[in-house]
Amino acid sequence: MKKQYTLGRFLLVGGACLLAAVLLTMQFCYRYMYLLPKEKQERQYAELSQQLELVNADGKSYKNLAAKFQAVYELYTEKELTEADEEELERELLKAFVSLIGDRYAAYYTAEEYTSLLNSTSGQSKGYGITITKNATGGMVTTYVEKDSPAEKAGFRAGEEILRVNGQALSQVGYDKAAESIAQGEQCTFTVKREGVEHDILLQKEEITVSSVHFELREGQIGYIRILSFRNSGVQEFKRAVDALTEAGAKALILDVRSNGGGTLTAVHKMLDYLLPDTDAEGEERVVVSLTDKRNNVTQYTCSDEHEVDLPMAVLTNRGTASAAELFAAALRDCVGAKLVGKTTYGKGVAQESVLLKDGSAVKLTSSAFLPPSGKSFDGVGLVPDLETDDSGVNIYLVPYGQDPTYSAAEKLLEG
Template sequence: MKHKEYASGVLTGVLVVALAAGGVKFVQQRQYNGVLSDSSHVQKIEYLEKMIDQEYLGEVDNDEMAEGVYAGLVYGLGDVYSRYYTADEYAQETASTDGAYAGIGVSIQKNKNGGVQIAECYEGGPGADAGLQTGDVITAINDTDVTDMELSDVVSLIRENKDKTIVLTVFRENEEKSREISVDVTDVELPSVFGEMLDKKTGYIQITQFTGVTPQQYKDMFTELKDKGMERLVIDLRDNPGGLLTSVCDILREILPEGLIVYTEDKYGNREEETCDGKHQLDMPLAVLVNENSASASEIFAGAVQDHGVGTIVGTTTYGKGVVQELRQLSDGSAVKLTVSNYYTPNGNSINKVGIKPDVEVKLASELLNKDEITHEEDNQFQKALDVI
């Protein structure tokens, strides 16, 4: 299974990482039976496996060591965008990129005192509707104690109850006793598009990432704002790390004239193009906000708008990720994400390690840099975007 985003021996991840770095160091040196050939990677792994079997003090989990080998192999590429996923990690990754999953509409994190804490409770989700709140600590699910569970195991426990109602034991801040809250486990969409009318004519749409459900969320929000009288638009891609190539291209087909959106080239020079038929070209002034954390698919968006001249890019130079990854699932449920091609803007520009330079460069005011929340009124980048439209 492919998805674009933008041996007999086993080793622990630590040993594999060390191998990838060019050497293995031991606290104590000792001669082992057998010959180690520098040219044989398999023999070296078998040699290390034997050493672990004979001398390692602790218990050995062969499955975990094997996962370390696979992860270390990809790590050895030295590419920050390529990685190996276990089956559980792949399930979480696809839920994130797809933007939809079986769950209760909350984001959770480990709680230092045990259990899992709700980091975010999505508006309109089953969790919020049932009365869960950000900050709540879940200690049990259907009477199963989760205080010492790994986060992935808690997620799996929730998902295996799809289309059922689960009972959560919840502790809330400043309350001595726990409460039990019943929540439906359903298909949930992660919100990635937010919008509002700023005045009678100006619409604002923020896209936080490009997932599988983002294009429809964008279309719904655009239609809602257009029905309210929108005649000009600000799209905010600041701090958007990117996402799916298909997602950003589907949204750009609602904006661009006929022509090229983006093209990619692999190591063999094979070129693939994404194009727009121009049937839904945006017919109003547009400003696109970007910053140094706008990356990947966000840069495809900004580059296409800039090259076609259909809007003004405002903010600071973007991150500079001009490469595409392919996510491929393996037969055992694990997966590998590899960098497989470069991408280029419609005018043939590679932005890798360079970024997109805004048409109007505006740095965020220094007094706002450390604020958790910034209002539209005090956001000088946002105010400049309003000026240009």
């Protein structure tokens, strides 16, 4: 009991101290420092303290924080009977710090986790071929099943609720833990209910290409484009979708970003650039997003004259529309008068930056706030739709589009 309390306290306090030094110096000095002879420890610590003082331009003192961590670590190595695994210790220290800094979007990734994240944004990954999201009750639902994927071969369908992952009930472990369990390992058992009967489905991971844009020409010559996420790999998919629909004679576009949690700024900027003209009504260069960092440096992203689409547009939104997806919807409304239809969005108007560290791991921190063309922030409040709809009890992933109240409302709005 005593050992567990001591090590747990060390992880909590040490985590906060260690990553502060790591983030400031961008090096892993502490990882090896305490294994050196005492003279070298003292010399390196003095050098590191000097570096911290030089980097510390905002008047805060991190010297005491680093010194306190060293003292705790030396007490641990001198007195604690338990020997912790150093690799696990480093990982948990860094994750502990990130969880305590007050940034709910911050994260620390091991080298393996960061590689997986990069693969997911590129569209190439090893997985099961299902896209999942959190529903209104905190449960897990599939939003899309990739063609020829392990999930499709096993009979998975979009809109199915997953009750258990590897035997653990979502109601007990929660969405985040269940999603982490899915990501780990080479296989996973999913439990779903079909026609009142529970089914266990064992899937093995395979190399797959993940699509993030789906489209079709619908009744009334309405071009429908659903964007699942704003991945860099999805930019060309989006351009192909727009080209195919306009060439097929689409008279209007409905862009569906419901339950789209965002993505990369690069992707959303390029997709907007493909739709919007390069100048505004006054003939000025069109700015689609402005980013402001901690030091009030402003970066603006503008449109080129490469391509534009002159069609009426509507954007479907819900509470799961967040971040880059909100920017996409806001920019289309601000620039070409696209109508937002559905529910008020999530309200995330800040961007994160991932910094790659020397061992391949990475730290993601909120580094800037962004504004749509109107200059009005939606952070914390969301975007209020022009036409609100009630889709309570409607599974937007399974319902035929003619029975989707939000789609139908947008269709009528465009026709009127």
